Amino acid sequence: MSGKKQITKRSENYSDWYLDIVHVADLADYSDVRGCMVIRPYGYAIWEKFQEILNKKIKETGHKNAYFPLFIPKSYLSKEAEHIEGFAKECAVVTHHRLKATENGVEVDPDAKLPEELIVRPTSETIIYASFAKWINSWRDLPLLINQWANVVRWEMRTRPFLRTTEFLWQEGHTAHMTSEEAEEEAKKMINVYADFCRDYLASPVITGQKSESEKFAGAMHTYTIEGLMQDGKALQSGTSHHLGQNFAKGFDVKFSNKEGQLEYVWQTSWGVSTRLMGQLIMTHSDDNGLVLPPNIAPIKVVILPIWKDEESKNKVMDFANELFDNLGDLIGDIELDKRDYLSFGEKSFEWEKKGVPIRVEIGPRDLENNSVVLVRRDKLEKVTVNINEVKVEIPKLLVEIQRNLLEKATEFVKNNSHVIDDYDQFKRQLDKEIPGFIYSFWCGSKDCEEKIKVETKATTRCIPFDQKEESGNCILCGEKSNKRIIFAKAY
Numbered sequence: 001m002s003g004k005k006q007i008t009k010r011s012e013n014y015s016d017w018y019l020d021i022v023h024v025a026d027l028a029d030y031s032d033v034r035g036c037m038v039i040r041p042y043g044y045a046i047w048e049k050f051q052e053i054l055n056k057k058i059k060e061t062g063h064k065n066a067y068f069p070l071f072i073p074k075s076y077l078s079k080e081a082e083h084i085e086g087f088a089k090e091c092a093v094v095t096h097h098r099l100k101a102t103e104n105g106v107e108v109d110p111d112a113k114l115p116e117e118l119i120v121r122p123t124s125e126t127i128i129y130a131s132f133a134k135w136i137n138s139w140r141d142l143p144l145l146i147n148q149w150a151n152v153v154r155w156e157m158r159t160r161p162f163l164r165t166t167e168f169l170w171q172e173g174h175t176a177h178m179t180s181e182e183a184e185e186e187a188k189k190m191i192n193v194y195a196d197f198c199r200d201y202l203a204s205p206v207i208t209g210q211k212s213e214s215e216k217f218a219g220a221m222h223t224y225t226i227e228g229l230m231q232d233g234k235a236l237q238s239g240t241s242h243h244l245g246q247n248f249a250k251g252f253d254v255k256f257s258n259k260e261g262q263l264e265y266v267w268q269t270s271w272g273v274s275t276r277l278m279g280q281l282i283m284t285h286s287d288d289n290g291l292v293l294p295p296n297i298a299p300i301k302v303v304i305l306p307i308w309k310d311e312e313s314k315n316k317v318m319d320f321a322n323e324l325f326d327n328l329g330d331l332i333g334d335i336e337l338d339k340r341d342y343l344s345f346g347e348k349s350f351e352w353e354k355k356g357v358p359i360r361v362e363i364g365p366r367d368l369e370n371n372s373v374v375l376v377r378r379d380k381l382e383k384v385t386v387n388i389n390e391v392k393v394e395i396p397k398l399l400v401e402i403q404r405n406l407l408e409k410a411t412e413f414v415k416n417n418s419h420v421i422d423d424y425d426q427f428k429r430q431l432d433k434e435i436p437g438f439i440y441s442f443w444c445g446s447k448d449c450e451e452k453i454k455v456e457t458k459a460t461t462r463c464i465p466f467d468q469k470e471e472s473g474n475c476i477l478c479g480e481k482s483n484k485r486i487i488f489a490k491a492y
């Protein structure tokens with residue numbers, strides 16, 4: 001990242017503001033590999049929180065973790081035509097297996113050419129389903145519910161940390177079922193797991209719905225999505241779940257013997273979220289002072305900042321700070337005691353503010369004399385003076401209040417920037433505004449209309465929401481009859 005210490009204001013340049021937040025909060029840095037990022041320890045600690053929570057939720061729904069190869073034989077990607085068409089332009093290809101030393105360093109050994117090129121996985125459907133074909137024989141083997149935590153590579157030309165990088169981290173679930181109905185239930189269940197995670201932990205409301213045919217995952221029957229609205233009024237696809245039908249099963253000969261002894265192809269799903277959720281977290285809550293983290297996902301919920309003037313006051317303050325650290329650690333965990341004496345109190349406060357820690361506890365000699373401490377809540381940058389005897393009660397209560405406040409604020413933002421529009425000129429005017437937001441409009445289902453709107457306005461169809469009421473109208477572009485509204489938005 002850049003060496004700047006100041007944060008660009010959101011109102012001046014939203015893109016620079018985002019990059020500055022990533023930098024000043026010590027979340028990530030650029031690497032020497034074009035398009036790839038280094039996730040710094042604090043950023044990775046947040047990702048580990050994602051993993052910890054989602055891993056538990058995924059296992060609670062009956063799935064088991066496994067790991068599959070990073071490399072995929074090129075021929076595998078040819079077994080499902082739509083899938084390879086969707087990913088062909090993003091694939092990194094391994095052609096040789098050895099280097100050789102030269103006077104100038106090393107070069108690829110021309111004699112070490114692979115008999116078949118290997119693809120660095122852009123997604124794992126093909127390599128996983130080759131294993132499924134071996135593991136599944138009978139209806140007794142179903143459903144097969146597998147999840148993988150891994151990295152993938154999709155060769156991107158324009159990148160931005162967390163939102164779009166050549167290599168990124170994610171989890172990908174892959175399941176096989178006896179019937180289409182079971183696969184459909186699975187796909188919808190998992191997209192709702194993601195939506196609940198965003199709401200309950202990231203304090204980020206998302207819209208759940210179905211993607212259009214042109215926006216669905218390559219090779220899927222249906223794709224379901226969660227769509228978030230960022231503070232600049234653009235949409236972010238935060239996670240997806242796919243009903244794959246039997247396309248991959250037929251390509252990889254994944255069959256089972258049913259209860260009548262007849263062979264059938266399985267019905268499959270895949271679903272996943274990635275480090276892109278980190279981008280959503282940053283853009284949903286952060287402000288011009290830095291990162292803002294909801295307590296439920298923060299790797300450090302509370303930081304204790306002792307203040308002293310001399311050695312005598314330092315000893316008294318540190319004695320109390322250490323005692324409070326132990327008590328709060330037992331109560332809520334994820335506590336940090338900042339003992340650094342080579343930084344001023346102001347420097348330490350500024351650092352933790354930029355990193356978005358939900359509560360700072362300030363303790364100085366005067367506070368101890370008054371039998372109190374000062375709590376600073378990051379979401380509002382408000383200070384609250386609390387009696388020492390009430391600290392263990394007030395901090396957990398305040399963490400709950402901060403989590404609730406951030407969700408309410410984000411929900412209100414989505415509500416205020418969601419528009420029902422039935423006139424195309426008004427539609428275009430809304431998309432030209434500083435915060436375009438979500439637009440709910442009737443759409444005939446035509447790919448031609450979808451593409452023309454995209455070309456003319458740069459808005460794409462985000463999803464057909466699950467929870468919309470039944471109504472009929474006319475397509476926002478062509479005027480043909482329609483019985484569904486779809487969300488349009490400019491997007492990342």
